Every structure is written in C-alpha cells, then in structure tokens.
Amino acid sequence: MDIADIATSEYVEVDVDERLGKVRSIFERENPKGIIVTEDGEYTGVVTQKQLVQSHVEDKTKVGGMAQNAPRIERTADVRETARVLVESGIKVAPVFEAGDLWGVITDDDILEAVLDNLDALTVEQIYTEDVISIAQDAQVGQAINKLRENGISRLPVIDEDGHLSGMVTRHDIVDVVVRDMDKSTRGERAGDIDRILDLPIYDIMNSPVETTTFSASVEDAVRTMLEHDYAGLVVTPSEDDSLVAGIITKTDVLRALTFTEEEHMDVQITNINLLDTISRQDIRIDIEEVADKYREMQVQHAHVRFHEHKEKLRGTPLIQCQIRLRTNKGQMAGSGEGYGAETAFNVALDKLQRNVLERKGVESDEEYQGQLLRKLGEL
CATH class of the missing domain: 3.10.580.10 (CBS-domain)
Structure with missing residues (x-):
C-alpha cells in the first residue's frame, strides 16, 4: 500500500x-x-x-x-x-x-484508518507508554500549558486528591477556551482575559469521564475508539480498576509500531531527528546496544529516542530534553535527561537508562539468590 x-x-x-x-x-x-x-x-x-x-x-x-x-x-x-x-x-x-x-x-488518522484491520494482532500492553505526565485537578490552566510545552505532549490525565483519574485536558480544550473567550471580549479587555484564563482551575475545562483501555485490549479496538471520538490517546488502566493510571497509548505509539522492522541491528526510532547535532542515528544505536548487552537476558525489540528543545540556550546551544524508551522481553526500560545540545542530553539519558537496566538485573539476581536460599533451607 x-x-x-x-x-x-x-x-x-x-x-x-x-x-x-x-x-x-x-x-x-x-x-x-x-x-x-x-x-x-x-x-x-x-x-x-x-x-x-x-x-x-x-x-x-x-x-x-x-x-x-x-x-x-x-x-x-x-x-x-x-x-x-x-x-x-x-x-x-x-x-x-x-x-x-x-x-x-x-x-496520522489517514494511515491508521488504512491499516486498522491489521492491528488486531497487537495488544495495548505491547506498545503503550508507561511513563505518564499528569496534572492535579486543582492546578491552573497556565500550569497545564507549561507542562504541555515542556514535555512536547498534547494531553494530560487529570488526577484528583486521592490519586485517581478524574479527567483529561488536551491542547484542543485550551485552544477552545482561549478562542471562545477572546471572541467575547473587546480588544482593550484581552490582556486581563488572558490572565483570567491562565488562572482557571483545570477542573473547569477538563473532559470527564475519561475513555480508557486495558493492557489486554487489542490495538485495533483502541484505535477505533480514538478515531470515533477524535482522541489522540487513551489512558491505560488495570482491568480491575479503571480509576488508576498505568500508562497511555497514543496514535503516535501505534504509528511507531507500524515501523517496527526485523533487522540485523536494533531498530531505533528518533522523534525530532532534526535536533541531532554532533551525534548520528548510528551513534545512538551503538550506545544503546552496549547498554542492553550488559543484561544478557534482555532482548530489545525496539528503541525509541525522543528529543525536545527548550527555549533556554547556552552560548547559542539549546537546552535539550532526551527520553529513551526500550521495549524488551523484560518489559519497558527508560531513561531521561537534559543537556545543552542533543549529544549531551542523550548521554545523560543513556546514563540513567544504564542505571535502570543494571538495577533491574540486580533485582532479578537478588530474587534468584533468595529462591536458591529458600530451596536449600527446605532441604534441611
């Protein structure tokens, strides 16, 4: 096609x-x-x-x-x-x-609609994003805008005081409120209206209830829901409690899954690849493979590296945020960091990823040792 x-x-x-x-x-x-x-x-x-x-x-x-x-x-x-x-x-x-x-x-919708019938073989658990940026329902619209901008995302799950999913606020919700209020005001009133809008609590503009999905749901069903309601993503919840946020699945996650390939080397996908300066895709792949090789039992199925540029600069070099996410046979592994320039940011994120990988390896080694010890005690 x-x-x-x-x-x-x-x-x-x-x-x-x-x-x-x-x-x-x-x-x-x-x-x-x-x-x-x-x-x-x-x-x-x-x-x-x-x-x-x-x-x-x-x-x-x-x-x-x-x-x-x-x-x-x-x-x-x-x-x-x-x-x-x-x-x-x-x-x-x-x-x-x-x-x-x-x-x-x-x-993205054109592509997803075209491949929809082929997505039933994937489950949400296989491609969802585990790390979720959320916001409290008593936070203000200005804070939501900052979170959307700083993280380069389009939606924020809203969490109540008990830590449960309360609603969802999106970029479109904010634009809708701003445009609607601007249309009502005269030119002289607009400065004050902007301040008032930024001070509004998220609770006043969020969508509720929230459409959710579960780990075991098919990606086809999740995408059908997103297309039907014009959602960019769905909150992933445990099947036994749809008020807890376990992750999020977005249209971008699905598009990314469509690009997975069976190659000799690890498949690495880079978002905002135009931000690469003194580092190449091959450099990134090699460095991630070296980290993964330290955990012999972990097989990396796909690596996603995302760069996001902040406005702050140092001697003309922008502050970059880097997020690395590995999809492996041992679950998702991630690391993030910031630095001036893509290479520095990537190295900080890679160091965090390595610590997380070694920590996972250490936890499994401890569990294996405890199991051996219990078996020996049982033989006494």
Whole structure:
C-alpha cells in the first residue's frame, strides 16, 4: 500500500499574510490536524495547533512567521516509511506532492484508518507508554500549558486528591477556551482575559469521564475508539480498576509500531531527528546496544529516542530534553535527561537508562539468590 491510496486532496489552506487570530479560529471551529500555508498559491509550510498553544504570539501576527517545514511526502511513498517520517518529525500532517506540485495532505488518522484491520494482532500492553505526565485537578490552566510545552505532549490525565483519574485536558480544550473567550471580549479587555484564563482551575475545562483501555485490549479496538471520538490517546488502566493510571497509548505509539522492522541491528526510532547535532542515528544505536548487552537476558525489540528543545540556550546551544524508551522481553526500560545540545542530553539519558537496566538485573539476581536460599533451607 502506498500513499496514493489514502492521501487526500482536501485540506485547509491559508495565505502567509493571514493573521493568527483567524488561524486560531479555524482550529477551534474545524479542528484540523494542521493548516497548509501558501504564498501566491505555492506551498511554504505547515502551522499546527501545537505551535499556537506553545507560542505567545499576538493575534495580529501574520501566519507566515509561524509556518514550519514539514517533510514532503511523495504520492508514491510507502505507508510504513511515511509513518516513520511523521513520528520522527513530531508532526501529525504532512504535504503530499506529485510531480513537484502540492497535491494534498496525509495525516496520522489517514494511515491508521488504512491499516486498522491489521492491528488486531497487537495488544495495548505491547506498545503503550508507561511513563505518564499528569496534572492535579486543582492546578491552573497556565500550569497545564507549561507542562504541555515542556514535555512536547498534547494531553494530560487529570488526577484528583486521592490519586485517581478524574479527567483529561488536551491542547484542543485550551485552544477552545482561549478562542471562545477572546471572541467575547473587546480588544482593550484581552490582556486581563488572558490572565483570567491562565488562572482557571483545570477542573473547569477538563473532559470527564475519561475513555480508557486495558493492557489486554487489542490495538485495533483502541484505535477505533480514538478515531470515533477524535482522541489522540487513551489512558491505560488495570482491568480491575479503571480509576488508576498505568500508562497511555497514543496514535503516535501505534504509528511507531507500524515501523517496527526485523533487522540485523536494533531498530531505533528518533522523534525530532532534526535536533541531532554532533551525534548520528548510528551513534545512538551503538550506545544503546552496549547498554542492553550488559543484561544478557534482555532482548530489545525496539528503541525509541525522543528529543525536545527548550527555549533556554547556552552560548547559542539549546537546552535539550532526551527520553529513551526500550521495549524488551523484560518489559519497558527508560531513561531521561537534559543537556545543552542533543549529544549531551542523550548521554545523560543513556546514563540513567544504564542505571535502570543494571538495577533491574540486580533485582532479578537478588530474587534468584533468595529462591536458591529458600530451596536449600527446605532441604534441611
């Protein structure tokens, strides 16, 4: 299957001179994955809802200044490779070209709908994300925006005072509130309205109840639920208690699973690969393999390395957050860290991953020793 079978020629387009205020309204009204930005009819880039939430740019600013480069997909491209490109670029929509001309767009939903019937062989437990960033229900909208921005994510499970799942707040929820309130206000009132919105408790804007899934559910069922309700992800809960957050499964997790390959070397996928500076994909793979080799009984099925750039810089080098996640026959292993430049951040995260791997190995060694000791005591 190639992109020609599933891409669409229908998309939302604005000119580079369009104001951000109108673009925000389009996202609130139509909720597109992204908007194509053109100049004199020629493609120049994409603007996403994520960008608007993360920016403090005024409504009167021209959208051309916000447009970002998205990978150009050929109509004849392979679906598996396109899924990889979307994940590694950290984007939900990309332009599709035919013979050098903009033909349409491809989104993560287009790909998932096309492969939906083939996802019944996977379970949620095989591909979910174990580490979840959440927020307390009495936290403020401003705090939620900071968490979304700092972690480069689109949704936050909301936890009540007892540690139970209370709701979900997404980037779209925040955009919806901001745009709706701005439409009601006059220009002179807007500064005060922004402060008021940032001070709102999460409880006032979160969605509740929350759609959840379990470890044993099929990925097909989980994706059908996400597509039906236009959710980017589902909270994973233990089957015996749907109020406890055990993890999250997102459309990106599913796209990533589509790229898994049986190769001679470990399959490493990198999100935001454009942030790599003095380190290469091969360097990353070799270093992770060396860590994994220290635990002979652990077989790495897939490695995901995610980079996220903060605004802070040191002598022109940005502060980077790196997260490494290994899917292994011994469960998920992870490590994270920050540093100036991708290589430094990766090395900090790799060190944390190594400590976690050796700790897991030590725990199993202790359990094996205790078992041997108990057996010997039983023989006395």
